Amino acid sequence: MSIGQSAARVDAYDKVTGAAQYTDDMCPANALRVKLVRSTIANGKVLSVDVSEAVRVPGVVKIVTCFDAPQRPFPTAGHPWSVEKAHQDIADRYLLARRVLVYGDEVAAVIAEDEVSAARAAKLVKVEYEEYPPLTDVQDALRPEATTLHDEYPGNVLAHTVMRFGEGFDRTVQGRDCEVVEGEYWTPTVQHCHIELPVSFAWMEKDRIHVVSSTQIPHILRRIVSQALGIPVGRVRIVKPYIGGGFGNKQDALVEPLAAWLTTCVGGRAVRIELTREETFCFTRVRHAIQFRLKTAVLSDGAFLARKAELWSNQGGYASHGHAICANAASGLRNMYPDRELSYESDAWSVYTNIATGGAMRAYGIPQQAFALECHVDDIALRMGMDPLELRKINCMKLGYTAAGTGIACHSTGLVECMERGRDFIGWDGKRKLYRDQTGPLRRGVGMAIFCYKTGVYPISLETASARMVLNQDGSAQVVMGATEIGQGADTVFCQMAGQTAGIRPEDIRVVSTQDTDTAPFDTGAYASRQTYVSGMALKKTAESFKARILAYASRLLGRPAAELDLIGSAVVEQSGGKTLLPLSELALEAFYSLKDSEHITAEESVHCKDNTFAFGACFAEVEVDIPVGKVRIIRIIDVLDSGKIINPATAAGQVHGGMSMSLGYALGEELRYDANARPLNGNFLDYKLPTSLDTPDLYAGFVETDDPTGPYGNKSLGENPAIPPAPAIRNAVLHATGVAFNRLPLNPQRLVEGFISAGLIKEARQEAIG
């Protein structure tokens, strides 16, 4: 199926039948099992570890503690490395922690022949701590009396970035006739909840360490493991099989450096670490909770004149992706409504605390930013008495906009059309009126939100990718990517791209889904919705080279200039007229086995991408709010996206449905909560309210296809995007339905009921009954 067609996923059959191989399927049966001994405090220092009783448990092979592990700090973020020190990720992790910063930090590791022995022994390891008061709240961590968590960051501020565009809020509004709207918005700590738990096994051959892992970033992980162990990159090999979801959590080095080190502790025997669901919730990465304070000056016609923002991001115990996420949120606040007159200033802080470390999670700061800003825009519309849709149309990013800090330009936009499609779908104009003056316990409303999202990480970071194609004897070809399938359907669209560009029937293209860093072309991996764009560029270039090499061989074989030939549908044809000259299968057989002129036809290309482009979208939701019980029912909801040209409408829609589902959870139920000791209260699927299929309404996906001039196939970012706007659209619909502005996610029953009581929609008696 060529580009633009809904080709079936290339991995569908294997994933449905169970034939697809995941990390754990590949683990040798005799691999040693690891149980990690985790800290029982969230902030403190390990004084001693006593393993004397634990080592006596039969089956235990070795126990290593934080006092055995090298104290070489390493970074964990899935970013391309930088040769410039200033741009390198913060190295603040250790293989095992002597300084404990998160409840559950790894203090020791028990390696045993089986799970049971490992678990039994782990319970017998005795750890003595020196404890400091735990910090869960950003504002608490900023207080002068708070313990400094990292010596290099006194005051616990990992970073503070300042953006100033224009003359500044006060100077801009001075003397102008404008309304100033202020608001404060909070997003919660949430977890990715990928199906497959973090799992990894490692073994040694000679002086090399081999790691098989469920990761989004095999090539980056190779470098991180080498840094963590202090060995050259070439002595590490990473293999990435199919993975059962990542959503950014696996865009980080999780258990891999430890697995790699542990195999060196047992003579190179295979060592397997799999986290439990509870460990994954509590001790891997989370989406940063961010507190936003926004202030916007609006002219009477609705034009935004100036905006000021403050952001405080709860980083948790370690840097991971560092300040990048909070900074991305800050620049997103500017990019969405960058009217030329707008003055924009922001201060963004990432602050260390003792909760789980914030890292990448689907859309990298923008779900937080969009929640704050899109709530704020509806608050402005309410104050101004304007239609929120019209207000957005006036102020949103237009074609030709260039972001001042990054130089990223708006090369194409279908945003307004997205809004129009959403308006029609939801019946916006009618329902905005219809639901205006409701009474009673059940009230309906419609809300919307928009977003813009970049494509890849240029120019903040390196964008590079490569690909390889290999011809087989039957005229079929393998595509070997460094880019990774992580469930998003990358492999399928890569086959479509390669087939289309090379002129080979898509059914004859097979993608090698497992990345082995020894042989897979280099690519930084699956994040930033970059792969169809950046890796797509590399693949397009590769497919062009591949086709050129095939035609060069055809030229020799047929005795005609290559320029007269073309490859279409797996056949060499006359460029003018299209007459079929030779099936590719015959050419391939000849190229392999000719006694006169044999050649192994392959192609490999790398690209350094120096561009970026904005994708857009809008969500429209209609909700019914049950005021007394604080419940929101989604009646209808749609994400309409401008992701440029859609390579595969069916799998794109699948991505949208998944993203919307995540955002529904973000809107209505999910929040990882901590007690005063920074211990997670609900780190499991019983207590953490992830929506199930029964909680999920019908999800609608719409696409406004633009043809982006920078995308290899006119395409722009798509994977993360749909997870951005539903939460604010739902909040705005609740505002429309009830007149109550909820500024803190999630909109769960307790929060709603409290809000309705404050707003007088629920009477005191009811409050007492609940209280």
Added chain:
Amino acid sequence: MSIGQSAARVDAYDKVTGAAQYTDDMCPANALRVKLVRSTIANGKVLSVDVSEAVRVPGVVKIVTCFDAPQRPFPTAGHPWSVEKAHQDIADRYLLARRVLVYGDEVAAVIAEDEVSAARAAKLVKVEYEEYPPLTDVQDALRPEATTLHDEYPGNVLAHTVMRFGEGFDRTVQGRDCEVVEGEYWTPTVQHCHIELPVSFAWMEKDRIHVVSSTQIPHILRRIVSQALGIPVGRVRIVKPYIGGGFGNKQDALVEPLAAWLTTCVGGRAVRIELTREETFCFTRVRHAIQFRLKTAVLSDGAFLARKAELWSNQGGYASHGHAICANAASGLRNMYPDRELSYESDAWSVYTNIATGGAMRAYGIPQQAFALECHVDDIALRMGMDPLELRKINCMKLGYTAAGTGIACHSTGLVECMERGRDFIGWDGKRKLYRDQTGPLRRGVGMAIFCYKTGVYPISLETASARMVLNQDGSAQVVMGATEIGQGADTVFCQMAGQTAGIRPEDIRVVSTQDTDTAPFDTGAYASRQTYVSGMALKKTAESFKARILAYASRLLGRPAAELDLIGSAVVEQSGGKTLLPLSELALEAFYSLKDSEHITAEESVHCKDNTFAFGACFAEVEVDIPVGKVRIIRIIDVLDSGKIINPATAAGQVHGGMSMSLGYALGEELRYDANARPLNGNFLDYKLPTSLDTPDLYAGFVETDDPTGPYGNKSLGENPAIPPAPAIRNAVLHATGVAFNRLPLNPQRLVEGFISAGLIKEARQEAIG
């Protein structure tokens, strides 16, 4: 270590410690087990198979019989495919046999959850046959009354080739004053006895079949499996891990097509087939027993005037490598002594019988040829009263010789020097005299033999290879070969070659030893001692491209023309003067991560080799024969080889030791024997007399290094060569010691005693005692 140095084997550590992964190490624990139901007759037809009782055995998943299997004949030989029908291998194998041609042919396959259930059920499968008289002997198979084994080959002659060079024996000798010497020589059926048994497992993903196997020829196997199953090549993937020896047996499709088909019978579940040692002996491949009838006319000065040869090769039940081996022996008879005056004519027959199928085994017909011819040459020397060494010097191939049939030229030769080195080592001149007139039960003798051996298969067949190199962030590089390490040390010399040509420290070169046909460059595999030569050419070309790409990047980075730069010892240096400009590790880091100019540096090249060259060697042996007990003790033995430039003297010597050991077994003990029903009599390590280390004398290896102009590094064939001359050298030493010419291998005690009785060296009484 660069070329010419004794670098340690790159796989030594892993093979010694057990870290190296072989096929069975990679087999999933839940793979289904297969037991093959084998025919209990050697010649006949399956009338019916009754599985009714067998399927009731608990644990049995499925039983398939020859009546279930597709009747699509396929070839099994590890030859490159030919696009010309006439050059394609004979397709006479079926996945399961209805027409039984070898005792033990696979008639049905039991697939079960475990070995025990499979074996129990296999015993309960009842097979009815129609039986025909079995044929074990070639001359019997040629009789008119013999059953025709393959309808396409009436009279059981697979092929008969005729060579005629010169005017013919009779015309040439007519009127010339010459001596005519005739002799008849027999070589036995022997088996490879590789340590690792044939093992393979297969599973399906989507519509593709994946096969992991202990094979020398992954890319060829991919094609064979596709032919056997009637599916496109692209739907088959072969993975070849480390293998525990092959020696040609694994240059054939053994269990792989069946494993591939069986997984399709159980819905794609993993299916594993491992043969037992007994199955391997009796039902895989063997070295052809060949009967030679030779006649040579010799002038009084010792010059060979004319030779006439007849060869009958026992092909066993199936074609496998077909007539190629016998034809190779026939052309070897000419090439070794191709004095310009020589008239040569030969008739060579490959004849189907009902014993195990003859296939490739180390040196492909030349051990047989060399035994016959080198015995014959000593017989001539004896008749002429000449020194066998001098006789060989007069007549052996000289520089500049071009073989008439193939056009293969003698580009370099150190043969005479090999003989001189052997003469010195063994003390030839003195001992030839010293041992002249011995009496008593213990007698000593010295003997010698020489050989020539081609390098690769050009122009008989396609010679093509390719390689890929991949730069890592630390300046190290992977070498990815299609060529296979099969224990011979290929990976080690590839690292030396790549390092030397690219200018990278050998310790920074890592070879990817596992070939995966999806990603490994195409190469036909390990056979014909071709890899250092043909694959070496591909690797050299690749390393040159790789270096050029590195220097091109260095040129951009340093702002200097690439022509002024060189890469030496993993550093970019000034070409003139050699000043170090940039370590490769720094360049690599920049190439990966530069925000200005990032590039993933790799290189891949394929070559079509259209050349071949002769390697040479000589073996000298001193033996002591215990006449009454018929025992030969090797006192000293040396192989002196001209294999061109030696890439790695230590591993080359290892190859020589191994080859000599195989030839000692060939000389003195090994023979796979059959009863009248064509059932193997000694197909196991108790009864088949493979020499152990205790049977093996000190083995000496010598090299006369020539610099072959066609070899990529001056090198020529080496792997198979040392296995050629020891057997005839020992026979000739026994002749020297005792005056008795043994013309049939092996020279085991029974044969020797019988010979000494015939020759009158042992008296009648003794004969009776033995009889």
